[in-house]
Amino acid sequence: DTEVTQTPKHLVMGMTNKKSLKCEQHMGHRAMYWYKQKAKKPPELMFVYSYEKLSINESVPSRFSPECPNSSLLNLHLHALQPEDSALYLCASAAMFGNTIYFGEGSWLTVV
């Protein structure tokens, strides 16, 4: 089972709203990721968590706030987003000493 589950699949939010994207995996992976993908572009790395600690932040604006409550869950808290933040947000996970990163189906975010 190589499943990464993301909710919600679609989210529309206003620029003053606070919302969260959720991600779950039960593969025992200790590395978890958030990527952002715009249309016709490759996924871009946002954050990396290893052993539930933030290890990489790719200079992401503070209106995106990641959280890793435990080894199976990864959240992305959203606040005061801009319309240009509309994109597909992908969660992924990998075994710590493995090289294959598995992606979820993504959450489509539209900021209005």
Next chain:
Amino acid sequence: DQQVKQNSPSLSVQEGRISILNCDYTNSMFDYFLWYKKYPAEGPTFLISISSIKDKNEDGRFTVFLNKSAKHLSLHIVPSQPGDSAVYFCAASRTLYNNAGNMLTFGGGTRLMVKP
């Protein structure tokens, strides 16, 4: 600076023939390479990978070749099927230090269209 490049944005192939998707990279620190397939509105699906210690890996209809000296890899699909039509992303990985996991750098993608 684009470290992983897929120079062909699209490729059209007849059903039953071979599809060859190419990828070039510049960073010699990359030690693992992956191909992902992506349908619209879905996340990337892992297809096949290759370690930098190998030059070929095969899985069914999919074969990945790695030429480290040329910093080039390719994905061969034989025979191509209409269901293979999707965007294919090449990705390169390097092992981070301090148990920080691995990081993927993606190419720009190649849209493959397999015609019946």
